[in-house]
Amino acid sequence: MRTTILALAFSSLVTAGPIDPPAGPVAPTGTPLGEIGPGTPINGPTTITAPGRYYLTDDLEIFGDAIDIASSDVTLDLRGFTIVGDADLDDARGIDVLAGATGVRIFGGTIREFDGDGINVASTAEALIENVVVRGCGYGFEFRGAARAVGCTARNCGFGFRVLGDATRSIVVTACSADGNGEGFSGSFGSFERCSATGNSINGFNVSSGSVTDCRAVNNNNTGFSLFDVRASKLYAKLNGLVGISANRAMVVESDIIESPTGIIASGFTTIERCHVTGTGQPGSVGIDANSSAKISECNVANAPTAIDAGNGAVVIGNTVSKFPGRVSSNTIVVGSGSIVGVVFDLSTGGTLTSGNPWANILY
Amino acid sequence: MLDRIVAVLAAAAAVPVSHAQINPPIGPVGPSLSEIDQIEPRRAVSAGPITTPGSYYLSGNASSIGSGVIIAVGGVTLDLAGFTLTGDNNGPNDFGIWVTANSDEPVVIKNGTVKSFEGGGVEVVNDAQPVLIHNVSAVRNGFGFRIAGGATLTDCHALNNAGNGFEIGDPNLPGRISGLERCTSTGHDVGFRIWNARLLACRASGATGTGFIVNDGTLVECIANTNGIQGFNGRDTSFVACAATSNGNVGFQLIGGSIEGSRTRDNQIGFEISTQAHARECVSLQDTTGATVSFSSLFERSSVIFPSTRGILASNNAIVLDNHIRVGNNVDAITVSGTGSVIGREVTFSSPGNTSYVKPVGANLIY
Numbered sequence: 001m002r003t004t005i006l007a008l009a010f011s012s013l014v015t016a017g018p019i020d021p022p023a024g025p026v027a028p029t030g031t032p033l034g035e036i037g038p039g040t041p042i043n044g045p046t047t048i049t050a051p052g053r054y055y056l057t058d059d060l061e062i063f064g065d066a067i068d069i070a071s072s073d074v075t076l077d078l079r080g081f082t083i084v085g086d087a088d089l090d091d092a093r094g095i096d097v098l099a100g101a102t103g104v105r106i107f108g109g110t111i112r113e114f115d116g117d118g119i120n121v122a123s124t125a126e127a128l129i130e131n132v133v134v135r136g137c138g139y140g141f142e143f144r145g146a147a148r149a150v151g152c153t154a155r156n157c158g159f160g161f162r163v164l165g166d167a168t169r170s171i172v173v174t175a176c177s178a179d180g181n182g183e184g185f186s187g188s189f190g191s192f193e194r195c196s197a198t199g200n201s202i203n204g205f206n207v208s209s210g211s212v213t214d215c216r217a218v219n220n221n222n223t224g225f226s227l228f229d230v231r232a233s234k235l236y237a238k239l240n241g242l243v244g245i246s247a248n249r250a251m252v253v254e255s256d257i258i259e260s261p262t263g264i265i266a267s268g269f270t271t272i273e274r275c276h277v278t279g280t281g282q283p284g285s286v287g288i289d290a291n292s293s294a295k296i297s298e299c300n301v302a303n304a305p306t307a308i309d310a311g312n313g314a315v316v317i318g319n320t321v322s323k324f325p326g327r328v329s330s331n332t333i334v335v336g337s338g339s340i341v342g343v344v345f346d347l348s349t350g351g352t353l354t355s356g357n358p359w360a361n362i363l364y
Numbered sequence: 365m366l367d368r369i370v371a372v373l374a375a376a377a378a379v380p381v382s383h384a385q386i387n388p389p390i391g392p393v394g395p396s397l398s399e400i401d402q403i404e405p406r407r408a409v410s411a412g413p414i415t416t417p418g419s420y421y422l423s424g425n426a427s428s429i430g431s432g433v434i435i436a437v438g439g440v441t442l443d444l445a446g447f448t449l450t451g452d453n454n455g456p457n458d459f460g461i462w463v464t465a466n467s468d469e470p471v472v473i474k475n476g477t478v479k480s481f482e483g484g485g486v487e488v489v490n491d492a493q494p495v496l497i498h499n500v501s502a503v504r505n506g507f508g509f510r511i512a513g514g515a516t517l518t519d520c521h522a523l524n525n526a527g528n529g530f531e532i533g534d535p536n537l538p539g540r541i542s543g544l545e546r547c548t549s550t551g552h553d554v555g556f557r558i559w560n561a562r563l564l565a566c567r568a569s570g571a572t573g574t575g576f577i578v579n580d581g582t583l584v585e586c587i588a589n590t591n592g593i594q595g596f597n598g599r600d601t602s603f604v605a606c607a608a609t610s611n612g613n614v615g616f617q618l619i620g621g622s623i624e625g626s627r628t629r630d631n632q633i634g635f636e637i638s639t640q641a642h643a644r645e646c647v648s649l650q651d652t653t654g655a656t657v658s659f660s661s662l663f664e665r666s667s668v669i670f671p672s673t674r675g676i677l678a679s680n681n682a683i684v685l686d687n688h689i690r691v692g693n694n695v696d697a698i699t700v701s702g703t704g705s706v707i708g709r710e711v712t713f714s715s716p717g718n719t720s721y722v723k724p725v726g727a728n729l730i731y
Contacts, residue, residue, distance in 0.1 A: 059417065059439070079406070080419040080441025080472055110439065110470055133470045133494050151516060153494045155468065177494075179514065179540050196541035196562060214604075216541055216562055216582055236562075236582045236602050256602045256622050276622045276642040278600075300662050302640035320683055322640055322660040350704040353685065353726040360725065364660070364683045364706040 056081040072102045078109020085114035102126040121147040163187030266294035279304025290314035311336030317359040323348040422447045432460045438467025438493045444476020451481035463488040470494040479503040514540030524551040533559030637661040657682035678705040685726040697730040
C-alpha cells in the first residue's frame with residue numbers, strides 16, 4: 001500500500017494540472033492533520049512501551065488485559081470505539097496505566113465487561129482521562145495515582161469511580177456521572193466537582209478525606225452523599241432511599257436536600273451551615289439528625305415532622321423551621337441530652353421578630 | 365476514500381518543494397506513512413441511517429429531504445467536521461440528527477451545524493445510552509435539541525428554532541442526570557426546558573416565553589436576559605450565582621429549592637419564591653418589585669436596591685430576615701399580606717451618616 005501511495009504522489013507531481021483554483025469558497029479537502037497522526041494503530045492486546053500517540057482502529061474484543069501503558073508521555077485515542085472484555089475472567093483490566101507512567105492521556109471511547117477495572121491508574125502513575133464510558137466492569141475507574149477524569153461515565157459497575165489516593169497525590173474527578181452502579185463515587189483523598197450520581201444501589205457518593213463541590217445525587221438506594229472528613233458545598237440530593245447527606249467530621253455548606261426520609265445526619269463534630277432541607281412530609285421523616293457534637297446553623301428546614309433532632313452534644317443555633325399549615329404541622333426541634341439549642345421561638349402565627357438573640361431558632 | 369487519498373497525496377506532494385535534506389538517511393528504508401485505513405479508520409457519511417457501530421464523519425456540507433443522519437445503534441461517534449446538515453424544512457418528523465438507538469453503548473455527536481429541519485435539530489429518543497454532544501449548533505429547526513436523560517452537552521448553541529431551544533431530560537423521575545455546560549439559546553418559545561440536570565454557564569436570551577424552565581436541576585453561573593416572560597422558572601431546583609436581566613415578567617420564579625448569590629435587574633419581579641423555597645445572599649437591582657415571598661419561603665441576607673414599586677412582598681407564612689432594602693420616595697420597603705409571615709424588625713435610616721446602632725437579630729435595614 002505504501003509503495004502505491006508514493007507512486008501516485010510522485011506521478012502527480014510531474015503531471016501538469018489546472019492551476020486555477022475552483023470557484024467558490026475554500027472548503028475542507030481532507031482529514032485534519034491533527035487526526036491523521038502521526039500515530040500507531042492498536043488492534044489487539046497491547047503493552048505500550050514507548051512515548052507517542054496511539055489509536056484504536058476498530059472495536060476490540062479482548063480475553064485478558066487489553067491495553068497496558070508502561071511508558072510516559074502516551075496519548076491513547078479510543079476514537080469512539082469500544083474495548084470489550086470477558087466478564088468471567090477474574091481481575092482483567094481494560095486499560096492499565098502502570099506504575100511510573102506519567103503524562104498519559106486517554107480519551108474518547110468505551111470500555112466494558114472487564115471483571116477488574118475499566119481504567120486503572122497505578123499509584124505512581126499520572127493520567128488525564130476524558131470522555132470515556134465504562135460499563136459493566138468490577139470497577140469503572142480506579143485511581144491510585146495522580147489522575148484527573150473529565151466528562152467520563154461509569155454505568156452498571158460494582159464501583160463507578162473509586163479513588164484511593166493519599167495526601168501526596170492529587171486526584172480530581174470533574175463533570176463525571178455514575179449511573180446504576182453499586183456505589184457511584186467512592187474512596188479517599190479525591191476532589192469531586194460537578195459530578196452526578198443517580199440510581200446507584202448503595203450510595204451516590206461515599207467519600208473520605210477530600211472535597212465534594214457542586215455535585216448531585218438523585219435516587220440512590222441508600223445515601224446520596226456519605227462524607228467523612230470532607231469539605232462539601234453546593235450539593236444537591238433528592239429522593240435518596242435513606243439519607244440525603246450523612247456527614248461525619250465534615251463541613252457541609254450551602255446545599256439542598258430534598259425528599260429523603262432523613263435529610264442530613266451530622267455527627268462527629270461536623271458543621272452544617274446554610275443548607276436547605278425539605279423532608280418527605282411522611283411520619284418519621286427527619287430534616288436534620290444532629291449528634292456527637294455536630295453544629296447546625298443557619299439552615300432552613302421544611303416538611304419534616306421532626307425538623308431538627310439535636311442529641312448528644314449537638315449545637316443547633318440560628319436555624320429556621322417551616323410549619324407550613326396543611327402539610328406537616330408538627331415540625332419541631334427536639335432537644336436531646338447534652339445538646340445546646342438556641343432558644344426556639346414559635347412564630348408560626350406570624351409577626352415581627354423582636355428577639356435580640358443571635359442563636360435563636362425560629363419556627364414560622 | 366478519494367478524499368483521503370487526496371489528503372495523503374497533498375501531504376506527499378508538499379515534500380519536494382521544501383528545501384529539506386536531499387540525502388537519504390543511512391540504513392534500510394523504513395515505513396514513513398501510515399496505511400490509508402490506519403490514517404482514517406472512520407467512515408464518511410452524508411445523510412441517511414447509521415446502523416453499524418463505529419466512527420463516522422461528514423465529508424462535506426450535506427442536504428437532506430427527510431431526516432438527516434439517523435443513528436439507529438449505539439456505539440457511534442459522528443463528527444460533523446465543521447460542516448452543515450441542511451434540511452428542506454418540509455416534514456414535521458424530519459430531524460437533522462435523529463438518534464433512535466436504544467442501547468447502552470454511547471453516542472457522540474460533535475463539531476457542526478444542523479439547520480432547517482422542520483421536526484427538530486437533534487433528537488435523542490432514549491436515555492439508555494450515554495450521549496455526548498459537543499460543539500453542535502441547531503439553527504432554524506422545529507426545535508433545537510431534544511435529548512432524553514443521561515446526556516452531556518458542551519458548547520452547543522440553539523438559534524432561532526421554532527419551538528424550544530433545548531429540551532433535556534425526562535419529566536418522570538428517576539431519570540438519568542444530564543449535564544450542560546456553556547450552551548446558549550437565542551430566540552425560541554423556551555430557551556431551556558430541563559428535567560433532572562445540572563447546567564453550568566449557560567445562557568438564554570430573547571425567548572418569547574421563559575429562558576429556563578427547570579425541574580430538579582442545579583444551575584450555576586447561568587444567565588437569562590431579555591426573555592419575554594421569566595428568566596428562570598424552577599421547581600425543587602438550586603440556583604447558584606445566576607443572573608436574570610430585563611425579562612418581561614419575573615427574574616427568578618422558584619417553587620421549592622434555593623437561590624444563592626444570584627442577582628436580578630430590570631424585571632417586573634426580581635425573585636418570586638414560594639412553597640418552602642429559600643433565597644439567600646441575592647441582589648435585586650431596579651426591578652419593579654424586588655421579591656415576593658410566600659408559602660413558608662425564606663428570603664434572607666439579600667439586597668433589594670431601588671425597586672420602583674415595592675421592595676419585598678411577604679405573604680402566607682413567609683419569613684424575611686436580615687435584608688438590606690434601598691428605596692426611593694413613596695416605595696414600600698416591605699409589604700405583608702395574608703397571615704402567618706415573620707418579618708425581621710424594620711430598621712430605617714432616613715439620612716446618611718455614621719451610626720452606633722446595633723442591628724437587632726434578623727433586622728431588615730431600610731435606607
